[in-house]
Amino acid sequence: MGLWQKIRAVALTDVAVMVKGVDETAVEDIERLLIEADFGRVSFEIASELRAQMRLGRLRTEAELKHWLMDRISGLADVSSGRQDLDIGDGTGPGVILLVGVNGVGKTTQLAKLAKKLQDAGKSVMLAAADTFRAGATEQLEVWADRIGVEYVSGKPGGDPAAVVFDAIRAAEARSIDVVLVDTAGRLHTCGDLMEELAKIVRVARKVRAGAPHETLLVVDGTVGQNALRQASEFSDAIPLTGMIITKLDGTSKGGAVVAAAGELSVPVRFIGVGERLEDLLPFEPRIFAETILKD
């Protein structure tokens, strides 16, 4: 059962509810359902606003309740201030886009998808394999680069990731390439070394190319629940984030946690990953997200 079906079941089956509007028990049930759907502390905010609506005698029908929740969830998800396009700098040199996040969230896959998107938009792209930590990470990126038909720069296994970024930006400058997409290592986000490594990558990128990194996107698995906020705040403490990508939203109406985290940190969600194929990356639309979360 989806979230909306559950809400409907607890809130709208009662005849009294239909007559008088959503009642206190129903509000508490909805609050619990939001918590279960990973909305975290935002659940309490939504519930208390719902309670206020209830006291005013609003939200008497199923349509009214659904509409109100939809507005509330899309408002919550909307920290983008309308920004959609990727910032790739002023064109005097390559734009630098960094993807960061813990292991297995889908960084390398989203990087490939972004490369394809940029290429389709007429941009030349270079991939930088700055995950020198995990065995096989460079090969995985090379396979994508070949498939998409873009260049890549890699380093030695165990080598300094910042050096790969340095080389990639220099190579992109020399070849007048528009965008460098940097893949980074994951490991545990609690690992201090990783955060230092990322901070160094940012410092080096900034030194080689003014304004770089133009985007630093945190990739978060949309199914991880409350871990999302912890991951997001740890990365955001270490390096400035310009956006988030929520992955693995195919076949799940989860993702509430990531959106709640985005809201809490004021870091906009920019894209969502909805599958493993190159075309499975969509711009994040708060309204569509809310509709998906609350689909019948």
Ligand SMILES: Nc1nc2c(ncn2[C@@H]2O[C@H](COP(=O)(O)OP(=O)(O)O)[C@@H](O)[C@H]2O)c(=O)[nH]1
């Ligand atoms: N279902 C689904 N799987 C994804 C998505 N994005 C990535 N994956 C899969 O998640 C796994 C880890 O992806 P990878 O890009 O290697 O993660 P990384 O460790 O962060 O670089 C792979 O099996 C991907 O195919 C997505 O949007 N949906």
Ligand SMILES: [Mg+2]
């Ligand atoms: Mg990877």
